[in-house]
Amino acid sequence: MDPLEDVLALLDTRGHLSTSLAAGGRWALRFEAPRGVKFNAVRRGSCLLEVDGVDGPIPLAEGDCYLLARPLPFVLRSDPATTPVAAGPVFARAEGGVARAGRGDDVFLVGGRFSFGARAQELLLDRLPPVVHVPAGSPHAGTVRWALDAIDRELTGGEPAAGLVAEHLAVVMLVHVLRLHLARDPRAAQGWLGGLSDPAVAAALTALHREPARPWTVAELARMAAVSRSTLAARFKTAVGQGPLEYLTRWRVELAARQLREGNTTLSVVARSVGYGSESALSVAFKRVMGVAPGDYRRRSARQTSRTEASPS
The missing domain is CATH 2.60.120 (Jelly Rolls)
Known part of the structure; x- marks a missing residue:
């Protein structure tokens, strides 16, 4: 993607x-x-x-x-x-x-x-x-x-x-x-948006987005980008502001957060769909990125949706 x-x-x-x-x-x-x-x-x-x-x-x-x-x-x-x-x-x-x-x-x-x-x-x-x-x-x-x-x-x-x-x-x-x-x-662009301007970083980003659940390594991403491991790591950090695997963690959490906002899928199913082998592994990553546990995030999102639907247009 x-x-x-x-x-x-x-x-x-x-x-x-x-x-x-x-x-x-x-x-x-x-x-x-x-x-x-x-x-x-x-x-x-x-x-x-x-x-x-x-x-x-x-x-x-x-x-x-x-x-x-x-x-x-x-x-x-x-x-x-x-x-x-x-x-x-x-x-x-x-x-x-x-x-x-x-x-x-x-x-x-x-x-x-x-x-x-x-x-x-x-x-x-x-x-x-x-x-x-x-x-x-x-x-x-x-x-x-x-x-x-x-x-x-x-x-x-x-x-x-x-x-x-x-x-x-x-x-x-x-x-x-x-x-x-x-x-x-x-x-002028920052973060992931800036990374799209660097061909090697863009290739790595595309690979991560295409298969976010895959257990990527920096070496594999470097091969996809046709550069050395150290070159990709340095250019990715410069363009995006974080390393490739740190970015992958944040993107997986964003995908998980969407599922938690939009449905009632169990946390274990959500975890597997974004590349985590257990609920606890996803929970640790999710809380580190979002500052809140997945269950609390889902309940908070549901309350916000209810308030929005109840408010006059």
């Missing part, structure tokens, strides 16, 4: 499209901190993005898109001098799925957000910078444009289930944006 695909699947990644924005003349909108990871793409025209706590502004041109990986308030504006107004009331007056700011429609943005399940903060979001900006002119941005064009076709074509298809396409766009982020600046 591909590690990026694995982690996004583990986190139950979902795309949610929002109301589009048409704007013209002089305008400025201030948005509250979003839930999840916010994204916007400029389909026509240009504007400025300002994010609280981030040096800016960031010029956005036609074809650009960005991810806001932190829950930070932000401003979209035509120019630095215009005083922003709250975006909420503007979007509340939207008609036909389009909100309007200023006068005219020489600027048009589509957007939405990505939501994630448990563990997203540590496994993905903390590995990203606050803003991931993908300029239209970057060498690898064509795949992002393809996904955005496909979303446009779904939303304007009137086909059955178009909204659902478009939201799945948004997740495809997220995968491409993360790949572009890695290709553009490998050193």
Whole structure:
């Protein structure tokens, strides 16, 4: 399995499209901190993005898109001098799925957000910078444009289930944006995400994700990566921040945690499925990584799920 695909699947990644924005003349909108990871793409025209706590502004041109990986308030504006107004009331007056700011429609943005399940903060979001900006002119941005064009076709074509298809396409766009982020600046990524930029480390990560229950050794992983044992160990530690077998332990625990959150499988079955020969072996590793015993983790997750289901939407 591909590690990026694995982690996004583990986190139950979902795309949610929002109301589009048409704007013209002089305008400025201030948005509250979003839930999840916010994204916007400029389909026509240009504007400025300002994010609280981030040096800016960031010029956005036609074809650009960005991810806001932190829950930070932000401003979209035509120019630095215009005083922003709250975006909420503007979007509340939207008609036909389009909100309007200023006068005219020489600027048009589509957007939405990505939501994630448990563990997203540590496994993905903390590995990203606050803003991931993908300029239209970057060498690898064509795949992002393809996904955005496909979303446009779904939303304007009137086909059955178009909204659902478009939201799945948004997740495809997220995968491409993360790949572009890695290709553009490998050193900017941290942890397992940074490891995908090193061919040898990526080969080892792929092997670990493909067979997490296998009793791997560093020597076996080095053969998969076509480097020496010492070279793999050093490069893995530099890129990921931990050794290959330590990473394997943490990934096995993440897989076990998902099973504990989502079902009633016995701990012994969970242990065997992720490569541990006994409940006690899994419990020791689980508590070291998660800071809590597996049984307590399952009960806590069940309580959190119950509170979420009982709360009003």
